[in-house]
Amino acid sequence: MSLRDAVHELEVTKSVEDYIGTAPLRVGIMCTIGPLRLMPFLAKLRLEFPGLKLSAVEGTPARLGALLDAGALDLAVLAEPGLLPRRWQSAALYRERFVVALPPGHRLAARTAVRLADMHGQDYVARASCEYAPHIDALMAERGVALNVVFESEREEWVQTMIVSGAGIACMPEHSPLLPGLVIRPLIEPEVVREIALVAPAGRALPPAAATFAGAIKAHDWTL
Numbered sequence: 603m604s605l606r607d608a609v610h611e612l613e614v615t616k617s618v619e620d621y622i623g624t625a626p627l628r629v630g631i632m633c634t635i636g637p638l639r640l641m642p643f644l645a646k647l648r649l650e651f652p653g654l655k656l657s658a659v660e661g662t663p664a665r666l667g668a669l670l671d672a673g674a675l676d677l678a679v680l681a682e683p684g685l686l687p688r689r690w691q692s693a694a695l696y697r698e699r700f701v702v703a704l705p706p707g708h709r710l711a712a713r714t715a716v717r718l719a720d721m722h723g724q725d726y727v728a729r730a731s732c733e734y735a736p737h738i739d740a741l742m743a744e745r746g747v748a749l750n751v752v753f754e755s756e757r758e759e760w761v762q763t764m765i766v767s768g769a770g771i772a773c774m775p776e777h778s779p780l781l782p783g784l785v786i787r788p789l790i791e792p793e794v795v796r797e798i799a800l801v802a803p804a805g806r807a808l809p810p811a812a813a814t815f816a817g818a819i820k821a822h823d824w825t826l
Contacts, residue, residue: 626655627811630666630678633731634758635798636777639698640679643822647815654811663733670803676812679819681796683737692799693816696824700734700794701776704785705768717791722747725770727761728754734796738773741792 631640647654659666659675663682669675671689679695686692702716710716710724718741726749729735742749752770755761762781765772775796779786800819802808808816 626657627677627809627815628657628659628675629815630659630661630669630675630680632663632666632678632680632733632798633660633756634729634733634775634778635679636775636779638780639696639777643819646822647818650818651814654814656815662731670801676802676809677815678801679798680801681733681798683734683796686799686801689804690801691804692801693820695798695800695819695822697795697797699776700738700773700789700796701779701786702789703762703765703772703774703779704787705765705771706783706785708771708785710771710787711785713787715788715790718742718747718789719745719791721749721771723750725750725752727752727764727770727772729758729761729772729774730754730756732774734773734794738794741794 644656647656659669661669663680666675666678666680667687667690670678702710702721704711704716710720713720721742728751732738741747750770753761753764755764758778759780761772761774762779762784764770766781766783773789773794776786776788800816802812802816
């Protein structure tokens with residue numbers, strides 16, 4: 603289905619550009635979502651709807667949720683370890699596993715996958731904005747896994763640069779890695795998976811641009 607087909611159900615009687623209007627669409631995007639996963643969709647959206655103006659706001663789920671509730675965002679693309687609040691309506695987009703990122707030559711890189719228990723005692727580079735960090739920390743605590751946190755940052759590129767430089771290892775979503783040289787292995791025993799969802803306030807009518815975006819992102823083939 604093309605992106606333009608996705609708006610047919612909206613019963614648009616004017617041109618798509620007139621329907622969308624001139625106001626920028628305000629979309630919150632969770633800061634840990636890998637750009638290589640999301641940018642192809644946004645680029646395709648731009649080609650299909652050149653009149654659509656998009657203002658993207660990056661942040662943690664807590665920050666984006668507060669902005670969404672306050673009406674400062676029309677939509678948000680995010681994930682939560684638990685159930686989403688009932689005051690929101692959501693549509694699942696795709697699921698992704700967590701992986702372990704390793705420096706080149708690390709002893710765990712010789713394995714096809716890394717168990718949570720294998721990480722015990724390892725030097726660790728923490729991703730401060732990861733919404734799943736408390737969940738993974740709890741899994742480690744249950745299994746007696748302790749890490750030696752040597753560096754922490756909200757900046758994804760800083761974290762990945764430190765890993766490639768040999769400072770330590772880190773858990774991250776599989777579509778987040780960007781830097782050449784970063785060694786990636788699936789995290790297992792247990793496997794950790796998150797679901798990325800499109801979120802909007804329940805009961806609030808979407809403005810035309812938001813309705814167009816919502817139809818397009820739900821129709822997009824995320825298996826590519």
